[in-house]
Amino acid sequence: MRPGSIPSVALLVCVVSACGVNSRAVRADVDFFEKHIRPVLVEHCYECHSDKAGEPKAGLLLDRRSGWEQGGDSGPVLDLDNPEESLLLKAISYNDDFYQMPPEEKLSDEIVDHFREWIEMGAPAPEEQEDDDKEESDAENREESVASLGTSHWAFQPPSLNIPAFEGELSHAHPIDRLIAVGLQEADLAPSQRATDETLVRRLHFDLTGLPPDYESMQQYLSSEDERKYEQLVEQLLQSPRFGERWARYWLDVARFADTKGYVFTQDRNYPDAHKYRDWVIDSFNRDRSIKEFLQFQLAADQLGSEQGSDLPAMGFLTLGRRFLNNQNDIIDDRIDVVTRGMMGLTVSCARCHDHKYDPIPTADYYSLYGVFDNSSEPGGDPSPLRMVDRKDLRDAHILLRGNPSNRGEKVPRQFLQVLSPDDRRPFQEGSGRREMALAIAADDNPLTARVFVNRVWGHLMGSHLVETPSDFGTRSNRPTQLPLLDYLTIRFIENDWSLKWLVREITGSSTYQQSVTHRAAAIERDPENRLYWRMNRRRLDFEAMRDSILKICNGLDLSEIGGPSDKITRVESRRRSLYAHLDRQNLPSLFRVFDVALPDTHVPKRFQTTVPQQALFLMNSPFIRHHSQGLASSREYETVEALYRQILARDPNPQEQELAKVFLTDGAHQSKEQTLAELAQVLLLSNEFIFLD
DSSP states (O other): OTTTHHHHHHHHHHHHHTTTTTTTTTTOTTTHIIIIIHHHHHTTTTTTTSGGGOOGGGGOOOHHHHHHOOOBBTTTOOOOOSSGOHHHHHHTTTTTSOOOOOSSOOOHHHHHHHHHHHHHTTOOOOOOOOOOOOHHGGGGOOOOOHHHHHHHHHHSOOOOOOOOOOOOGGGGHHHHHHHHHHHHHTTOOOOOBBOOHHHHHHHHHHHSSSSSSOOOHHHHHHHHHOHHHHHHHHHHTTHHHHHHHHHHHHHHTTOOOBBBBOOOOTTTTTTTTHHHHHHHHHHHHHHTTHHHHHHHHHHHHHHHGGGGGTTGGGGHHHHHHHOOOHHHHHHHHHHHHHHHHHHHOGGGGSSSSSSSSSSSHHHHHHHHHHHHHHHOOOOOOOOOTTTTTEESOOOOOOEEEGGGTTTEEEOOOOOOOOGGSSSSSOOOOOOHHHHHHHOOOOOOOTHHHHHHHHHHHHHHHHHSSSSSSSSSSSSTTTTOOOHHHHHHHHHHHTTTTHHHHHHHHHHTSSTTTTOOOOOOOOHHHOTTTTOSSSSSSOOOOOOOHHHHHHHHTTTOOSSSSSSOOOOOOTSSTOOOOOOGBBOSSSSSSSSHTTTTOOOSSSOOSSOOOOOHHHHHHHHHHOOHHHHHHHHTTTTTOOOHHHHHHOOOSSSOOOOOHHHHHHHHHHGGSSOOHHHHHHHHHHHHHSSSSHEEEE
């Protein structure tokens, strides 16, 4: 590329990217601490290094965050800048002749590695509250029982319908808009004006199919005088097979989908039939299968009357997780986690080693669900290898005290969570209980499941969730600002047979969804995070939509087949949609990490969104982008500026853009016209207009 043209534009993109705010942040998931660190501290350290010990040995408290941060008589025990120099790590590694803890015997290498990883992560742990260790860490002293929390926390209450009445302009407004108007009026705010037709067409195409509109369809919409053209476009996109592909990707994040098991010694790491689960999800969304049934079949398709076994791949939701060196306890824990967080927004796996510190989930509830999965197995050599079946020799699980398999406590029956079945709780009667569990999870009267799903859909369409923690509706979650709106959508969603397409129609049909992204200083001052939805949120295309759009625009996207085996899409010559990417848990391509693709090791509530230089550098220099921009320029169809703008941005260039482009092409006379056009195409693909969705 020549000086003074594209590099200057691209460098600007890179510099802006480098200066952007990294929203992934340094915040690590405290789940790691709760699973791998706290149980060890409780079992091996609290006897000498907690309040219960009276005077803690060496002045060191390990039962609270402030304790290990402050350290003891020998100074700080953690060195976050140089983890290997941490006194705590040296002590449990038996690397110091004086400090060897615990004194009775060295901890296993696996536990030591967990502590090393925890320190490298920044030693994440739950934030302390006043008297936290005295009031909440000891279950005997908790003031709120499971029953009282079940009646006091908003998420455990049935949704209620209360749509406010308005006079004048809002009297006939969409229910969503009337509910949003309440918060806006209280904050003395007004909604933003409606977005332009061009913006709405592009927004709908990406939100519903993950692909951009072409110039012809854009012009057809703009020239139409049909008053129902917006509703007709929504319906057209909902009926497209691309809809199921787009929305399947969202669910696969929840399901921690991957094509491999992770490290399993010398065994085959591959799930050769993983794609059958993905195909089932795509088909379910395209058919608008009831989400109630969609969820239930993923837990117990073998027991719910599946037609000729066609729904058995649905249980890949359970069986395609990481294998944790084939440790059965960890495999079951992963399944409990993906089911409870993914479907109900409850962090039940936090109760593996102790009663949940914040939510009404005792350890006994965890092991009741543990028993369900412990009595379910995967039949070897089965024609439907993703499925599960019940064991013949059924058995109830024992509570594993502090999560230790060698320390068994009382036996607990297989049954549903106490907080969600306060009036009629009894042990499951049918085999493992998977069917009964599935029916209880996806039930009309379960206050969580439909709410959680509705919140996920709202977040994908609006750019922010009503409940900011989409997989945690527990007591640590913030009460949603728009709870009446969440409840309205939940009730109507259930009344409409849990239909995803109905829900999408309802949200996209509101004026709230159709707002512009207009910047208004006064509104930003009152509501900087747009929690009241006074405008639409501007969003950057996720990796899948960005890559698929480039392929479609450059005539390289193969849409001839829906479903099928995974493809290594990092190859330049790959033409499949990004949805079909081969996901290897051990060797996830760095490209996926750069663009915030969900890591498949565990359930992902929502994707992080970062702005880092590598993203701009990929668009500037990668063989993928150069190959496709050159391929576009080599076609005689795109020899003019107008043709390139129409193909890439689905619009005509304005006079200023036309003039700048002509100057650019003239300056490139020292090289071939094709190369200059390729550079112009790449500039357009680098533009904010292409990468962001208004």
